[in-house]
Amino acid sequence: MKKQNEKVRKFFDEYAAKFDALYGEDVRANLFNRIFRASVYERFRLAATDAERLCEGFSVLDVGTGPGRYLSLMAPKAGRLVGVDLSDGMLGPARARAELEGYTDKLELLAGDFLNVDFGEEFDLILAFGYFDYVFEPAAHFRRMNDLCRGILLATFPKRWHPLTIQRKIRYTLNRCPVRFYSLSNVNGYIATTDYAEADVIDIGREYYVRMNKGVY
Ligand SMILES: C[S@@+](CC[C@H](N)C(=O)[O-])C[C@H]1O[C@@H](n2cnc3c(N)ncnc32)[C@H](O)[C@@H]1O
DSSP states (O other): OOHHHHHHHHHHHHHHHHHHHTTSHHHHHSHHHHHHTHHHHHHHHHHHHHHTTSOTTOEEEEETOTTOHHHHHHTTTOSEEEEEESOHHHHHHHHHHHHHHTOGGGEEEEESOGGGOOOOSOEEEEEETTOGGGOSOHHHHHHHHHHHEEEEEEEEEEBSSSTTHHHHHHHHHHTTOOOOOBOHHHHHHHHHTSOOSEEEEEEOSSEEEEEEEOSOO
């Protein structure tokens, strides 16, 4: 595994339980999280709305699925759910959540680097939330998502120029986890390389929420 990926995997293996807890009602209400993690909650809300555009039984690939909160969000309407993540520690809560909520029969969880996993299928919906922060060949990851997607792609990109960027860079550096940030022109540059009929970039504070649709839904 590449050195950068190894650092990311190690960081998320250790951070898994705390990261999962960020979605809990009481943690969301905490003032620190309402200020510093507002975009994490806003992207979750937007994804729920965007998924309504898909027909019952859609397939979803969640790239960097972490604790599988988005798989759980999609589960009632989806026909097939695939989550991929570098970190086994993160996949533990994703598996436990699926067992608790009863959707293991339509779920596949894969441990590994998204660029190297052979999926052998295309997906109606691809998600990449809080993912591009930790990848070091973003253009290649974005291209692969485009190749695997036949419907809607939803992704976030953390902003390079934002008051919260510096503290985040410092926090992650102290925790030995590499993190990267994007300008709006970086994001538009990736979009320009793809073949989606619609592409929107929505400013949600600390990050850009990207919604792309091949026009089939
Ligand atoms: C901040 S978490 C986001 C989890 C989830 N998408 C969410 O928003 O709740 C980022 C996840 O991406 C995973 N990740 C980073 N690089 C990856 C790669 N190359 N392939 C697969 N997963 C990766 C990390 O292990 C981590 O679990």
